[in-house]
Amino acid sequence: MKTRRDAAPDTQRILVGLIGRGIQLSRTPAMHEAEGRARGIAYIYRLLDADGMGDGRVRLEEIVSFASYFGFDGLNVTFPYKQDIIPLLDELSEAAEAIGSVNTVVLRGGRRIGHNTDLHGFRESFTHEMIGARQDSVLLLGAGGAGAAIAYALLESGIGQLHLFDVAQARAAALSARLEGRFGADRVTVASDVVAVAARVDGIVNATPVGMAKLPGIPLHPALLRPDCWVADIVYFPLETQLLAEARRRGCRTLSGESMAVHQAARAFQLFTGIAPDIDRMRTAFAAFDESPAAGPEGSGPATAD
Template identity: 35%
Template structure:
C-alpha cells in the first residue's frame, strides 16, 4: 500500500513516520512519501495528483496551500469535506473519495485535552483550509462565538458566512479589534503558519494573555511553539499541533484501510520510536 502527502514546504513533516508506524503496528506493507509540487497553483496540484494515481497510490493527504483546491478533484466528498469546504485526505479507486480529518482530528484532539469542557468564546486566526476545519470542529465542542481574523478579509468573511448559515455565532474582526477580542476570548486558536520553522514568530501578542482558559496552535514543527510555551507558562490548557497531527493521521489511516487504531498504543509507540522530547505533549 502506498500513500503520500501533497503540499508546499513539507520536508520536515512527520506524516511518513506516523503512517509507516501505523502500518507496522497492523502488519501492513505500507509506504508513505512526500510530494511538493513547488508552485502553489491548482494546475501544479492536479499534475501532482495525477502522477500519484498513475503510480498506483491508494490515497494521499493534502496540506497547505491545496486543501480548498483539492475538494474539486473528488467525486465523493463525505459530510466532513462538504461541511468544511476543504479536504486533507483523498482515497483513490474507481472514483476519488475525500474527507477532512483535520475536522474530525481537531474534535478528538480537543476532547483528549479538555474532555467535556466547552470551548466558549474563541478568537481564530487563519481562515484557510485548516482554519475552516477547526472552526467547524469548534461547533462540536461547545463554542459560543467565533471571532475570525485573516489577512485576506474575503476568506475570513466566507468562513464567517458559512458558519452563520449553520446557526453559529461567527463574525470577522479587523486588526484594530484583535486586542479587545483576544482579551474577551476563552480560547485562542492559531491556524496560520506563524510559528512554523519556515515562518518563525508568534501569531498573538503574548502581552494579551490573561483571562483565557485554553490555546490551540495548529503548528507542530516545532512542537513547542512560542505561543504554546507562553500559554503553558500562564497555566492555560493546551491543545497542540502534535495532537491535531496525530489524530488527523489516525483518522486518515482508518479512512484508507478500514482498520480502527488503538490510539493509546499508537501514541506511545510513536513517541518512543522517535524519542520525541516535549514538555507539552
C-alpha cells in the same frame, strides 16, 4: 520476518503519500507505517514535496495525476493545498463539502474522493485534552482550509460564540456565512479588532501557518495572552511554537498540535485501509520521532495549518 518485498501474496498492500511544501520532516509517514506493520500490511508512505520537485513550480494537478498513474491508494494533503485540491476531485465527503477543505483523498476505482480528517482530529483532541476549560467564547486565528475545519470542530464541541479573524477579511466573512447557515448567526462573528476580542475571550486557537518552522513567528502580540485564557496551536512543527511558549510563560493553559495530528492521521489510516487503528500505538510512533536522528533539534513534522 517478511519484508514488503517478500510479503505473502495475500498481504494487504497500501501506497499513500503526503502532498505539501516543506514537509521533509513529517511525522505522518512514521505513524502510518508503524501501524501498518503492526497490522501486517505492506504499507508504504511517500512524501510528495512540491518544494523538492525540480524548481518548485510543479503544479498540484501534476502531482495528483502522478499519484493516480502510479497506483497510489490515497493522499494526505497539507499546506498550502487543502482548498486548491478540491476542483481536482470527483467526490467530497459530507464534512469536506461543508467545510470546503480536504486533507485526505482516497483513490479508488479510478475516482478521487476527498475527506476532511482535521475536523475529527481537532474535535477529539479538544474534547479529551481540554476538559474543564471555559468555552463561552473563542477567538480563531485563520479562516483558510485548516481554520474552516477547526471552526466546525469548535462549534460542534459546544463553543458558545466563535470569533473569526483572518488578515484576509473576505475569507473570514465567507467562512462566517457558511458557519451561520449551519450553527446560527448568533454563534459566529467576524472579528475586525483582534485586540478587543482577545481581551475578553476564554480561548484562542491558532489555525494559521505562522509558527511553523518554515514560517517562524507569533500570530498575535504576546501581551494579549492573559493567564485566564487558554491557548491552542494546531501547528506541530515545532511542537513548542513561539505562541505556546509565550502562553505558558504567561500562565495560560495550552494545547499543542500533537493530539490533533495523531487523531487526524488515525482517521486517514482507516479511510485508506478500512481498518480502525490503535490510537495509542500511533501516538507512540509520533512521540518516537523526537528520538530519531532524522528529527533534528526540534523534532519537526508538517503543520496542519494553512
